[in-house]
Amino acid sequence: MVGEIESPEELDADERDALEALLQRLADDEYVLAERYTEWQVRAPTLESDLALSNNAQDELGHARLWYDVLEDLGYEEHELVYERDPDEWRHSTLVERPFAEGDWADAIVRHYLYDVAEELRLEALEESSYAKIADRVGKIQSEEGYHREHAENWMERLATGEGHERLQDAVDRLFPHALTLFEPVDEQTEETIVDAGFRTESLEDLAEEWVNTTVPFLDGLGLETPAVERVHFDEYEFEVLDEELPDKRGRDGSHTDAWNDLHDEFTRTYRELGRSEATKIMETAE
Amino acid sequence: MIWEVFRQEEQGGYHTHCGNVHAPDREMAKQFAAIQHGRRKPTNSIWVVPKSEIGELDADEIAFGGSTDKSYRWAPTYKSDVEHAAEVIDSEGQQAEAEKQRGDA
Numbered sequence: 492m493v494g495e496i497e498s499p500e501e502l503d504a505d506e507r508d509a510l511e512a513l514l515q516r517l518a519d520d521e522y523v524l525a526e527r528y529t530e531w532q533v534r535a536p537t538l539e540s541d542l543a544l545s546n547n548a549q550d551e552l553g554h555a556r557l558w559y560d561v562l563e564d565l566g567y568e569e570h571e572l573v574y575e576r577d578p579d580e581w582r583h584s585t586l587v588e589r590p591f592a593e594g595d596w597a598d599a600i601v602r603h604y605l606y607d608v609a610e611e612l613r614l615e616a617l618e619e620s621s622y623a624k625i626a627d628r629v630g631k632i633q634s635e636e637g638y639h640r641e642h643a644e645n646w647m648e649r650l651a652t653g654e655g656h657e658r659l660q661d662a663v664d665r666l667f668p669h670a671l672t673l674f675e676p677v678d679e680q681t682e683e684t685i686v687d688a689g690f691r692t693e694s695l696e697d698l699a700e701e702w703v704n705t706t707v708p709f710l711d712g713l714g715l716e717t718p719a720v721e722r723v724h725f726d727e728y729e730f731e732v733l734d735e736e737l738p739d740k741r742g743r744d745g746s747h748t749d750a751w752n753d754l755h756d757e758f759t760r761t762y763r764e765l766g767r768s769e770a771t772k773i774m775e776t777a778e
Numbered sequence: 779m780i781w782e783v784f785r786q787e788e789q790g791g792y793h794t795h796c797g798n799v800h801a802p803d804r805e806m807a808k809q810f811a812a813i814q815h816g817r818r819k820p821t822n823s824i825w826v827v828p829k830s831e832i833g834e835l836d837a838d839e840i841a842f843g844g845s846t847d848k849s850y851r852w853a854p855t856y857k858s859d860v861e862h863a864a865e866v867i868d869s870e871g872q873q874a875e876a877e878k879q880r881g882d883a
Contacts, residue, residue, distance in 0.1 A: 539814065
């Protein structure tokens with residue numbers, strides 16, 4: 492039932508682990524994507540696009556914060572989760588950790604599009620979460636995410652001609668396999684518990700199917716090829732991610748590409764160098 | 779292409795010019811305007827208008843208000859900084875209080 496679980500005390504050990512894994516996936520995706528987005532600050536093609544992407548980064552950081560805050564129910568603190576976890580304890584998809592191809596705005600836009608369609612679907616699958624705090628926070632996040640997807644689609648449509656088309660295609664070739672890791676489980680057993688306990692009301696397989704049936708036809712409409720296109724039945728809605736379509740590192744299981752170590756090193760450096768054991772708060776904890 | 783942006787704070791208010799954005803078309807202009815001009819201040823509605831569609835007339839081209847002396851319109855001899863009679867001050871206070879109670883102020 493929606494929001495029936497008010498506290499982790501009502502859960503058994505497996506369910507607690509599953510809740511933790513689900514929240515880490517959500518929070519880490521948002522946090523790491525925001526870290527990458529901020530690399531575009533003062534470097535985007537125009538002032539307007541710069542502000543738009545910074546705006547997204549700020550939104551995603553805020554969302555990460557809402558999820559880390561729920562993780563505090565399980566005894567964690569935000570600064571431990573962000574600054575004190577080892578890189579291989581992070582559970583984000585490899586899509587969000589990949590560095591941008593040097594100065595390639597198409598890369599940022601393709602990533603933004605692939606991610607935000609997935610984000611929209613997974614938020615829908617959390618609307619009726621059995622865990623009250625999750626269900627409560629979804630609406631707040633959704634109100635900002637609608638704009639994100641629209642922004643990404645607008646850019647995709649406008650870049651899809653001439654040289655822009657080539658760049659989009661390159662970015663799709665690079666990023667599509669990594670985007671598929673958004674739907675990989677932390678591990679099968681944990682994933683099963685996430686759904687059985689009603690924390691998320693749809694399985695990752697179902698979400699992947701919906702995602703592919705949204706993104707692939709959209710990309711196809713812009714003349715962009717995807718490795719999966721032949722296997723997507725536009726009307727029949729049948730799709731399964733094949734092992735050979737996935738990259739070696741999948742993020743969700745703690746395996747990450749080398750680029751992640753560099754990024755992690757960078758954003759935790761000041762904290763380590765100053766020998767911190769807590770983070771400065773400029774805002775009260777998100778409600 | 780430059781789009782001039784007009785922001786309305788609350789329903790029924792004027793759309794007031796607040797800046798501009800560069801955008802290739804109306805849809806992108808609306809999106810950029812929402813971020814640049816609608817995110818940090820209270821906003822009910824935003825207009826975007828292509829800069830080239832705005833007609834301008836300035837004081838070099840026309841004598842606004844005519845060319846004869848119309849300084850009498852400014853009525854500078856009325857004094858507004860006098861001390862009011864006690865009953866006027868009381869009355870103003872009562873009116874302000876009443877407005878507050880009605881939720882107007």
